[in-house]
Amino acid sequence: MEKNNTMVPLTSDLTNKKETLCIFGTGDFGRSLGHKLMQCGYSVVFGSRSAQTSGLIPQGATVLTHTEATEMSDIIIIAIQRAHYSFLESLRDVLHGKVLVDVSNNLKINQYPESNAEYLAQMMPGSKVVKAFNTVSAWALQSGALDASRQVFICGDDSKSKEKVMEIVRSLGLTPLDKGSLLAAKEIENYPLQLFPMWKSPIYLSLVLSAVIFFYCVIRNVVYNHVEKGKDYSFFILISIPNRVCPMVALILLGLVYLPGIFAALLQLYRGTKYSRFPDWLDQWMLCRKQLGLVALAYAFLHVLYTLIIPIRYYVTWRRNSYVLVQALNNKTDPLNYESVWRSESYLAFGILGFFLFVLLGITSLPSVSNNVNWREFRFVQSYLGYLSLVFCTAHTVGYGGKKFLNSASYPWYLPPTFMYSLIIPCVVLLIKVFLIFPCIDRPLTQIRQGWERKPKLTNQPNRGSSAV
Incomplete structure (x- = not known):
């Protein structure tokens, strides 16, 4: 009896073959999504008003009428704007039971009472509508740069x-x-329309602070000299005053990064538990600390750039040359003031160290860096080195001011020097932090953050010695 040696053909190629997907719409997003799907092994058919092949259609894709394309797939990707959904009503019968993937976005948040996906579901009650892909851009699909938009939100009533x-x-x-x-779906559709939602408060705050400090400096340095001394220092508006605004805003914002943590610690100590919810304003404040720190770092960078160009400024070189000329004409040389030397060297050294740690904080906050360190390392940099950066930056500002706060000439029209205002929040933060690190305070705070709770005192306890008859 002979054995059957017929070989059974392999079916791996058939099992790996992916289904055909249909896309309604040949715009930028539809074409880019179709191109990406074909790269991943899908067969793509486009449904269009005109079945004529366009040169923009990805090579290898098929273009058919909407009715013909619908018959090729059970999943229809609706890559058209909501304003053009009306033609789908004529396809209600052929789309019955199909999965409709809505990828549309609107021009503004809450443009319509209901979401586009819900509107589509109302139009096509026999179809299964799923919202997806609206957070991915056509450029990212076409170029392959998907790192910034790799997450796709999906919602739908049919699992x-x-x-x-x-x-x-x-x-x-x-x-x-x-x-x-x-x-x-409405939340998903609003998501790509939001413009830096966590950045609004820090940016608005920094702009308000900049404007207030700028006008304050204009009054002290420009208006006062013009009114009282008849001197025109209006050119200070371009470099000198911005170089005072930037470090002040940077230091105030850096203090505001750590101030909510101080408030949170005091609240936990007062309540004796970590399980009580913080006020909403404190929650929002703590959520935007990263953005506050990065905005502060941007202002610190501007301060560094403004400082680097000081030696080449015409006004500075003119004053230096005039001073040298006066010394030469008077045959007089001022002796070296060691107190001024030490103060100058100290505040510059503190500024360099503070800015270095500030940059380190900014680098560590980047997702590509923070994902590669453990929680203890991240906390060490953001907390311990962060406070050290605040100490150095505060010392830099104090050293810059020196004895100016004791000099009556520093108070034109009784207006204090600008640097004094920038020291208020950082000094408050550092003073309370010193108080919190005392062992008698730090120990119970650590226990609370580990889950310990202070039990409330029991009052109005019944007298166990007596009983009712």
Whole structure:
């Protein structure tokens, strides 16, 4: 009896072959998404008003009418604007039971009463609508630069349809995040329209501080000299005054980075527990500390740049040459003032060290760096070195001021020097921090943060010695 030696053909190529996906819309996003899907092994068919092939369509894709393209796939990606959804009503029968993936965005937040995905679901009650891909840009899909937008929010009422879409997302090398039912579509659609949501308060605060300090300096240095002395120092507005505004704003913002942590510690000590919720204003303040620190670092960089150009300023060189000329004409040389030398060297050294640690804090806050350090290392840099940076920057400002706060000439129109205002918040933070690190305070605070709670005193306890008859 002969054995059957017929070889069974391998089916791995068939099992690895992916399904066909349909895309309605041949705009920038539709074409980019189709190109990415084809790179990942999917067959793509475009549904268009005109079945004529365009030179912009990715090579290898098929262009058919909407009705013909619908019959090729169970998943239809709707890559068109909401204003053009009306034509879908004529396809209601052929789209019945299909998965419709809405990728649209609006021009502004809350542009319509309901989300685009909910509107599409109301139009097509027999279809299964899923919201996805609206947070990914066409440029990122086409260029492959997906690091900044790798997360894809997904929502929908049908779990099986969502799972199919999430599998497509994973195939593209993206990370799907299930946001729940279609009610979350409005939040997902508003997300890409937000402009630096966590940066608004720090930026507005820095701009307000800059404006207030700038006008204060103009009054002290320009208006006062013009009114009282008849001198025109209006050119101070370009470099001298900004070089006072930038370090002041940087130091105040750096102090504001650590001030909410001080408030949180005092609240926990007062309440005797860490399980009581902070006030909303304190929660929001603590959430934007990173942004406050980075804005402060930007102002510190500007201060460094302004300081570096001081030796080449015409006004500075003119004053230096005039001073040398006066000494030469009078045949007189001022002796070296060691007190001024030490003060100058000290505040410059503190400034350099403070700025170095400030830059280190900024680098550590970057996700690419913070993801490569453990929590203890991150806390060491952001907390211990952060406070050390605040100490150095505060010492730099104090050294710069020197004895000016004791000199009556430093108070034109009884206005204190600007650097004195910038020291208020940092000094308050550092003084309270010194108080908090005392063992008698630090020990119970550490216990509270580890879960210990102070039990409230029991009052109105019943008298166990007596009983009711």
